[in-house]
Each structure stands twice: as structure tokens, then as C-alpha cells.
Amino acid sequence: MQRESPPETVIHVDLDAFFYAMEELRDPSLKGKPVVIGGAPGGRGVVTTASYEARKYGIRSAMPASTAHRLCPQAIFLPTDHRYYAEGSRRFHEILRSLSPLVEPAGVDEAYLDVRGCEPILRPADGEHLGEFAARAIRQRIREEVGIAASAGISTNKLVSKVASDAAKPDGMLLVRAGEEAAFLAPMDLRALPGIGRQTAEGLRRLGLRTLGDLQAYPTGLLRERFGTYGLELARHARGEFESAVTDGSGQAKSVSREMTFGEDEGNRERLRAVLRGQAEQVGRDLRRKLLSARTISIKYRYPDFETHTASQTLKLPTALDEVIFQAASKLLSAALRKDGRPLRLLGVAASGLGLDEGRQLGLDAEDEERRVRLNRTLDEVRARFGTDSLETGLTRFQGAKHWRDFER
Ligand code: TTP
Ligand code: MG
Numbered sequence: 330m331q332r333e334s335p336p337e338t339v340i341h342v343d344l345d346a347f348f349y350a351m352e353e354l355r356d357p358s359l360k361g362k363p364v365v366i367g368g369a370p371g372g373r374g375v376v377t378t379a380s381y382e383a384r385k386y387g388i389r390s391a392m393p394a395s396t397a398h399r400l401c402p403q404a405i406f407l408p409t410d411h412r413y414y415a416e417g418s419r420r421f422h423e424i425l426r427s428l429s430p431l432v433e434p435a436g437v438d439e440a441y442l443d444v445r446g447c448e449p450i451l452r453p454a455d456g457e458h459l460g461e462f463a464a465r466a467i468r469q470r471i472r473e474e475v476g477i478a479a480s481a482g483i484s485t486n487k488l489v490s491k492v493a494s495d496a497a498k499p500d501g502m503l504l505v506r507a508g509e510e511a512a513f514l515a516p517m518d519l520r521a522l523p524g525i526g527r528q529t530a531e532g533l534r535r536l537g538l539r540t541l542g543d544l545q546a547y548p549t550g551l552l553r554e555r556f557g558t559y560g561l562e563l564a565r566h567a568r569g570e571f572e573s574a575v576t577d578g579s580g581q582a583k584s585v586s587r588e589m590t591f592g593e594d595e596g597n598r599e600r601l602r603a604v605l606r607g608q609a610e611q612v613g614r615d616l617r618r619k620l621l622s623a624r625t626i627s628i629k630y631r632y633p634d635f636e637t638h639t640a641s642q643t644l645k646l647p648t649a650l651d652e653v654i655f656q657a658a659s660k661l662l663s664a665a666l667r668k669d670g671r672p673l674r675l676l677g678v679a680a681s682g683l684g685l686d687e688g689r690q691l692g693l694d695a696e697d698e699e700r701r702v703r704l705n706r707t708l709d710e711v712r713a714r715f716g717t718d719s720l721e722t723g724l725t726r727f728q729g730a731k732h733w734r735d736f737e738r
């Protein structure tokens with residue numbers, strides 16, 4: 330008899346304390362100890378992650394190493410070893426791809442998959458929930474083949490599954506059934522919802538809201554007044570409604586972008602280039618964080634009369650490097666301004682044609698490329714510590730300029 334799959338088929342998988350777990354794998358004596366990865370106790374550098382033991386002392390990702398040292402002087406500090414972690418990350422993504430045709434990588438240690446219709450591959454026992462069965466199988470294979478623990482969330486959509494996997498940590502899994510999404514989210518802090526960053530949370534707290542339940546109960550009209558269409562999206566997300574489906578991660582539709590509407594129309598070429606550079610750096614950082622590289626770089630620009638254009642260039646090799654993204658975007662902008670030199674109202678950069686970056690772009694210049702990727706990673710760490718402005722290579726902040734949907738994590 331053909332049974333229908335239960336509707337909760339979207340799974341979010343995220344490895345537990347990933348960089349630390351990889352370190353513990355090769356040095357089991359670290360087990361149960363407070364360990365910090367990245368930075369030196371002397372105060373230089375930034376924490377990439379910490380063991381769960383170290384987190385008991387309040388140590389968190391992106392915190393200066395000096396703060397971590399102050400919180401827990403006896404902690405063990407280890408340098409990061411990206412090349413070694415990348416190997417674990419590659420195996421992790423491979424396991425997922427072997428279990429479902431629909432896998433969307435979302436970072437070095439996280440991905441979404443949809444197992445709808447995968448009964449023939451997964452073969453759950455009679456009466457067993459397909460999503461739960463798949464999540465259990467995935468976690469077990471990661472445990473056996475990578476050697477570390479993963480947590481999983483299972484629900485009808487990516488947003489709720491992501492929150493569920495967070496709630497299931499460490500080494501757990503959680504199923505949120507269709508119709509129970511809002512009740513599941515209600516008691517949680519506003520920041521538990523991906524897309525509510527520090528600033529948005531601050532804005533919501535000023536309205537007197539504390540939990541996602543408060544947000545669910547808040548009049549939608551008022552949210553719209555305060556936050557525009559983003560307010561409407563917030564209301565839907567707080568109830569656990571999320572439209573965007575799992576994609577296979579290589580689709581043309583997916584892109585990483587940044588754009589900015591200027592407070593006053595901007596005609597100064599140097600300033601426009603500086604904005605573009607800042608955006609290229611942010612796009613590059615997003616790509617590296619997601620372990621993606623891009624094949625196509627585009628710009629979008631809008632004149633004061635709202636006439637809007639895009640222009641794009643396809644690269645010979647996919648990239649995740651700030652400089653390559655900036656050079657391509659900058660050439661496109663120069664060409665655009667040669668044709669029509671009016672001031673701009675909006676400018677943005679996008680990277681598309683995305684694929685999982687498994688070092689494929691390492692061509693003949695492999696060593697040089699490696700060095701540049703490493704440099705970009707170091708810059709990422711410094712920026713995480715001091716904020717984006719600390720290392721801007723040009724002028725990127727404008728009076729009155731505002732980022733459009735620049736979601737914080
Ligand atoms: P996360 O999945 O956010 O964190 P985690 O795996 O260490 O811990 P959790 O159990 O809560 O999932 O990030 C994955 C890895 O990415 C993390 O091990 C280190 C790296 N990373 C950074 O380098 N900098 C950062 O700011 C963050 C958040 C992560
Ligand atoms: Mg993780």
C-alpha cells in the first residue's frame with residue numbers, strides 16, 4: 330500500500346562545535362576540557378568557536394581571544410587549521426548528497442535537505458516517520474564517517490528546522506509537527522529567529538516585545554508601520570511560516586548580494602567605487618562563510634528617476650575572493666558610467682552561479698590562490714572582531730546611506 334509521506338520532510342543538519350570537534354577527534358585528551366579555537370590567550374585574534382565546556386564560562390564565537398582568556402584563564406587555546414576542517418566539511422556534505430538529491434549547503438558545517446519522496450532510498454521501517462528516520466540515519470553516518478556529532482531539526486520548512494536543530498544541540502534532534510510551529514517558537518527569545526539580528530531585536534524590544542510569542546501577538550499593521558514590508562515578513566517568520574524551499578544549492582536562482590540606496594544621489598566616482606569595494610568584501614565574506622564560490626558577478630544601479638539596470642560578467646574560474654569580485658564589479662560600473670554618467674540612487678553587487686567551493690578554483694596558481702584565500706580568512710577574523718569598518722579599503726560609509734535587508738546572523 331502506498332502511504333503518503335508525513336509533511337515534515339525538511340531537515341536542517343548542523344555539526345556540533347565543529348572546529349573544536351575536529352580538534353577533539355585527533356586529540357581525544359581534549360574531551361571535557363574548556364578549549365577555545367582561534368586567537369592566542371595573550372589577547373590577539375578572535376574566537377572561531379569553543380568547546381561546550383568553554384561555553385559554560387560565557388565564551389562565544391567572534392569574541393576577542395583576550396575576553397575569552399579573562400572569562401576562563403585555564404582554557405586551552407588552539408590555532409585554527411582550516412585545511413583540516415575543510416576535509417571534515419567535505420565528507421559531511423558528501424554524506425548528505427548520498428542520501429537525498431535535494432541538498433542545499435548553508436555553511437561549512439550546515440545544510441538543508443528535503444527528503445520528500447525519498448522512501449525508496451532511505452527505506453524507513455513501517456510506521457516510522459520519514460523525516461525522523463532520515464535525520465537519525467544522517468547523524469549516525471556523520472558520527473561513523475566524520476567522527477563527530479551533529480544535531481538536526483525536522484519540520485515542514487527551512488526556518489523552523491534551523492531553529493529546531495539549534496534547540497536540539499548538542500547531539501540531538503527535534504521534530505516540529507505541521508501546525509505546531511507557532512507554539513514551538515512562542516517561548517523563545519527574539520534572537521532565536523534567524524534574520525532577527527541585534528539591531529532588529531533592539532527595535533522590537535523598544536516596542537516592549539521579548540519573545541517570539543510577543544511578536545506573534547503584536548498587531549501586524551503596527552509592525553508594518555515600523556519596519557515596512559520587512560515587518561510583515563517578521564510576523565510570518567515568528568509564526569514559523571516560511572516560503573522558500575530547499576534548493577539543490579547550485580541553482581542559478583541563488584545569489585549572494587549587497588545593495589545600498591544612497592541618502593543623496595551619488596555622482597562621485599571614487600565614492601561609488603569605495604561603496605562597491607565594501608559590498609564586494611561583504612559578498613566575498615558571505616560566500617566564504619557558506620563555502621561557496623561564484624561564477625558570475627553582477628552590479629545593479631538605479632538612476633534618480635528609478636530607471637534600473639543590471640550588468641554582469643562571467644568569470645573564467647569560480648571565485649570567493651574579495652579582490653576578484655571587486656575588479657569585475659568595478660569594470661562593469663566604469664562601463665555603465667561611460668554610457669550614462671548621471672548620479673546614482675542605488676548601487677549593488679551580486680554573486681551568482683554558485684557552487685560548493687571544494688577548492689576547484691585552485692588552478693595552476695594553486696599556492697598563490699591558497700595564500701589569497703587565507704588572507705581573506707584572516708581579514709574575516711579581524712572584521713569579526715573589530716567590525717566591518719576597521720579594515721575598509723575605501724570610504725564605504727555615507728551620510729544617510731542605509732543597507733537594504735542586510736540581515737545579521
Ligand atoms: P557554527 O555552526 O555557528 O558553530 P559551531 O559548530 O562551532 O557550534 P554549534 O554546536 O553551536 O553549531 O559554526 C561552524 C564553524 O564555523 C565553527 O566551528 C567555527 C566557524 N565559525 C567562525 O569561524 N566564526 C564565527 O563567527 C562562527 C559563528 C563560526
Ligand atoms: Mg555548528
